[in-house]
Amino acid sequence: MKPYAWTIQQCHNALSRREISSVELTRAVLDRIAAVDDKVRAYLLVTPEVALAQAAAVDARRSAGEALSPLAGVPMAIKDNMCTFGTRTTCASRILHDFIPPYDATVVERLRAAGAVFVGKANMDEFAMGSSCENSGFFPTHNPWALDRVPGGSSGGSGAAVAAGEAIYALGSDTGGSVRLPASFCGMVGLKPTYGRVSRYGLVAYASSLDQIGPLTRDVTDCALVMNAIAGHDRRDSTSVDTPVPDYTAALGGDVRGLRVGVPAEYFGDAVEPGVRASIDGALRVLEGLGATVAETSLPHTRYAIASYYIIAPAEASANLARYDGMKYGLSVRGADIWDTYCRTREEGFGAEVKRRIMLGTYALSAGYYDAYYLQAQKTRTLIKQDFDRAFEKYDVLVTPVSPTVAFRLGEKTDDPLAMYLSDVCTVTVNQAGIPGLSVPCGFADGLPVGMQLLAPAFEEETLLRVARAFERASDFRRLAPLGDEGS
Amino acid sequence: MSEQQNAQIEAPRITREGVIRVADLAKVGLAEEEIEHLQQQLSSILDNIAILSELDTAAIPATAQVIPLSNVFRPDEMTDCLSPGAVLANAPEVYEDSFKIPAVMEEDEALRMDHPAVS
Known part of the structure; x- marks a missing residue:
């Protein structure tokens, strides 16, 4: 197997045994990027100088006999909505096309401290608004499993990079499914942690009550390793929760005997493709075979979740994106007066x-519509959360598809915003309830990966990792995209 | 179907003037064809969002955020912060240690604020 196809754990083992240096490993990944990224287009920016300097520093520390984190010396990608000190961070938007952050996001700072190697900034839907990565202000990313298909969004560059061998792992962010959907479409593991588990400081804000950073990795063990590094309280994010961070790898050895699995019927409607349904059914049989009990349940307010999400998220976005005014940073198109400057800057930059979401959010918050839309959506959010609270009284985890379909074709939904919004039908409930959700590969349909979504109560990431790891051990759909002839 | 019923069904949920008003509130300039597009798209999205009105939520509290947190306080102490140079490094225009921006008020308006007695 070529080094670029290794997991974090394999990298760590090889680095620890001095079978490879971090500089060599980083070169292998950079070479892979040079070989395939003109087809995949996962990166907005590749940073070989930064990466090789970080790799050399880790090699020096290792030579000096320092005990190092499992992430030390391992090349990875960062979604371009997380601030990286001194390295351009665009959020895939023309309005931030030249923004060089003067500070690191907390997750970036933590990875730096762990000795991570930053190979580049991954493409995404502009401001994380999208389900296909086609809303990037620069270019779309292609799914490495089928280049005419989308990688999912909004963390599409992150998912594609990991699946194509262009990064060992990546960070994404998830507001309505933006880590889980690309993980599913690209055949990787993706975790949206509990709201408050990972600091949002330095994450460019989209919808602040829903946003959460999470890992995209090649297997469940790697997911736990990344969570160990990024989870935890941060005084700079007042919504980050000050509860102890467990060693997430400790959960990986557990079994699922006696586990109560609920399968909410509302997630298996007519929109679910037969191939997706068959893969999830197969996965449920695997869990049963491992000793879990599986029963159908109901989350009755699921059908309202897209509507409430597409009020709440745009409303918060319209407020958050008010900061892009052409005054302090980013694009500035000076007009006749300050008002004209605002309008022109935002017209050209977004x-x-x-624009559609800012308009929708502004409308929903405007006088006369607030109660009918925003307040009603927030009350619906309560009902969605109560559905989960009730279900978790009877079940330890819930299982659903991540998406009703496998990766769709580029251009298939770009003319119909509503059809695109419906791609998030299985994932938006989770952010509204604040609970953790994990996507794990569970099969293939038409040669394209299918992801199973596992859900657990707030702060029970360990349960998700334990179940996902038990499933992965018993099934094994782990593989990189067969891109070209370089297969591993 | 009568013409009136038809009109009711076809009436877009947001008017052209509505789009222009919201764009003004949001400070987003729109080209002519964008106004038309957005009128259609927002109407269709809002039609679908109208499903929320089915729910009787009179007795349901709103959820603004999901974790049990209240205000977070910290001691009011000096800590390290960014230098003026770092803060201004991305600015489109700078004047000394400040962001330079277009005038917010007319000159005589500003004068009245400096000297409230002047009328």
């Missing part, structure tokens, strides 16, 4: 989907 893409169509961002």
Whole structure:
């Protein structure tokens, strides 16, 4: 197996045994990027100088006999909505095309401290608004499993990079499914942690009550390793929760005997493709075979979740994106007066989907519509959360598809915003309830990966990792995209 | 179907003037064809969002955020912060240690604020 195809754990083992240096490993990944990224287009920016300097520093520390984190010396990608000190961070938006952050996001700072190697900034839907990565203000990313298909969004560059061998792992962010959907479409593991588990400081804000950073990895063990590094309280994010961070790898050895699995019927409607349904059914049989009990349950307010999400998220976005005014940083198109400057800057700087969501959010918050839309959506959010609270009284985890379909074709939904919004039908409930959700590969349909979504109560990431790891051990759909002839 | 019923069904949920008003509130300039597009798209999205009105939520509290947190306080102490140079490094225009921006008020308006007695 080529080094670029290794897991974090394999990298760590090889580095620890001095079978490879971090500089060599980093070169292998950079070479892979040079070989395939003109097809995949996972990166907005590749940073070989930064990466090789970090790799050399880790090699020096290792030579000096220092005990190092499992992430030390391992090349990874960061979604381009997380601030990286001194390295351009665009959020895939023309309005931030030249923004060089003067500080690191907390997750970036933590990875730096762990000795991570930053190979580049991953493409995404502009401001994380999208389900296909086609809303990038610069170019779309292609799914490495089928280049005419989308990688999912909004963390599409992150998912594609990991699946294509262009990064050992990546960070994404998830507001309505943006880690889980690309993980599913690209055949990787993706975790949206509990709201408050990972600091959002330095994450460019989209919808602050829903946003959460999470890992995209090649297997469940790697997911736990990344969570160990990024989870935890941060005084700079007042919504980060000050509860102890467990060693997430400790959960991986457990079994699922006696585990109560609930399968909410509302997630298996007509929109679910037969191949997706068959893969999830197969996965449920695997869990049963391992000693879990599986029963159908109901989350009755699921059908309202897209509507409430597409009020709450745009409303918060319209407020958060008010900061892009052309005064302090980013694009500035000076007009006749300050008002004209605002309007021109935002007209030129924002893409169509961002404008659409700002408009929708502004409308929902405007006088006369607030109660009918925003307040009603927040009350619906309560009902969605109560559905989960009730279900978790009877079940330890819930299982659903991540998406009703496998990766769809580029251009298939770009003319129909509503059809695109419906891609998030299985994932938006989770952010509204604040609970953790994990996507794990569970099969293939038409040669494309299918992801199973596992859900657990707040702060029970360990349960998700234990179940996902038990499933992964018993099934094994782990593999990189068969891109070209370089297969591993 | 009568013409009136038809009109009711076809009436877009947001008017052209509505789009322009919201764009003004949001400070987003829109090209002519964007106004038309957005009128259609927002109407269709809002039609679908109208499903929320089915729910009787009179007795349901709103959820603004999901974790049990209240205000977070910290001691009011000096800590390290960014230098003026770092803060201003991305600024489109700078004047000394400040962001330089277009005038917010007319000159005589500003004068009245400096000297409230002047009328």
